Amino acid sequence: MDKREAAAPAATEHPLAGAPEQVAPASEEVAGPAPTVVVAGGGTAGHIEPALALADAVMRLRPDAKVVALGTPKGLENKLVPPRGYPLELIPPVPLPRKPTTELLRLPRKVRDSVRCAREVLEKVGADVVVGFGGYVSLSAYLAARGRVPIVVHEANQSPGLANRVGARLAKRVAVAVAGTPLPGAEVVGIPLRQAITALDRSALRAEARRHFGLDRDAPTLLVFGGSQGAQSINAAVSGAAKELADAGVGVLHAHGPKNTLAVQEFPGRPSYVPVPYLERMDLAYAAADVVLCRSGAMTVAEVSAVGLPAVFVPLPHGNGEQATNARPAVQAGAALLVEDAELTPAKVVKEVIPLVTDHERVARMSAAAVGLGHGAADEALARIVLQAAGVKPGGGR
Structure with a gap:
């Protein structure tokens, strides 16, 4: 999970809570012992x-x-x-x-x-x-x-x-x-x-997703989540750049984790910075975003690539370095940036992330590069x- 603080008591960190997806059964007649x-x-x-x-x-x-x-x-x-x-x-x-x-x-x-x-x-x-x-x-x-x-x-x-x-x-x-x-x-x-992710049409859901979270309809939007083991540094860096994000016209949807609090100053007339404890609807979160800043657990990288979101990956600085390894193919394909956890500061968000989110052509190129990376x-x-x-x-x- 990898793991994202998008997880909630009744939701998944990755995708959607609820019953198993209702998909038409295979057309072949089922026979023999049920496995x-x-x-x-x-x-x-x-x-x-x-x-x-x-x-x-x-x-x-x-x-x-x-x-x-x-x-x-x-x-x-x-x-x-x-x-x-x-x-x-x-x-x-x-x-x-x-x-x-x-x-x-x-x-x-x-x-x-x-x-x-x-x-x-x-x-x-x-x-x-x-x-x-x-x-x-x-x-x-x-x-x-x-x-x-x-x-x-x-x-x-x-x-x-x-x-x-x-x-x-x-x-x-x-x-x-x-x-x-x-x-x-x-x-x-x-x-x-889940098919809810692999079949996600972000463009078709964009307006609904923005309304669902109370985000600006047209502003370039950054999705942020940190994971149950690694929200703290991401929370501090991104929320610390809230004014600069607002000044640049960037909206933010930030899942800070149910065990964390996040105080963000409001800037009237600017795109909303929306902090939430967790994300019950990852499909809508992905659809609402233009760029995502998150950890690079294997599941997260697979989902972000599948939906075609440009990413700023911040690998957890623990374990055996697998999160950096997970992010490498997307970075090499031009679909993502990699920022080390120790380097993630409000100043880094201002210098690296804001120019990316506000560059429509660059976002489009990175999105195209992301598609096809997964299976x-x-x-x-x-x-x-x-x-x-x-x-x-x-x-x-x-």
Whole structure:
């Protein structure tokens, strides 16, 4: 999630809350046993949203399928999964180091308990395949499924975490978002995204989106969000440039995070600076914007590219540098700028961001460069891999 503070109690960080998307079922007659797919990707929206996009795609290809999500009691999946209409089974969390260390040796009891609970879930629901997206839940799911249920791994980042490094050695199929991901047998499919994002017509929704958020109808508009782990520096830098943004005629939609407050001075007669705790409608937020300033988690980069938004990416200065790696293709394609977190100040916003947002021709060029960077059909591509791993045909039968 990656993760954006666009997440809310009843919304996703990435996209839209609500029931699974209503899409016409596959035209083939469904026959044979209905498959049960268990998706494991709890913890952050960056793991959960691809899992839910896959779930929606599985249901389009096999409307008779059952998809069950695996999560932990305190994970964000408790807020994101039930509104989408999928059952959620909970197991004890096992926080993992990013790399094998002596810390991992101190976790055997927690790992055993979590794996036992995961195995009980797999047996209870009659799992035909387990799909892991990384994070706390996935390792337990992989170990529980080993030798019993086929495993499919999806890795969104070019630098895989520990769970997926282990899972890939046990998996029947391994899917990755980008070429060069160091996992055995990796197949590049992209990141599964909801159809509400991949089919978004920003131009058609622009006027509605501006009204929805109370933004100026015609002003160039900057969308800002920071993520649950990284809103503070973005909030300070952009809100600190509020006067200069207003003076330049730039409107702002700023999701500052439900745990943060953001005091922004109003400037009468200028485009609105609209602070919100979170974004319940990411589709409208994307449609309202001309440029986005945000972190560069894998899911965020995929969505921003899919909708054709020019971006100013500010990678989180933590982890193993995967957020900078995620942003690199968009930067190289001319669709984005990259600003290091330590360099993001109000002065940097004035110097780099305002000239971009107010340059209509440059925005148009960057938007065109963004389109085509992603894999718009990644959700169904991964769904077909998953059904094949389970020995099930997309249209029915085995």
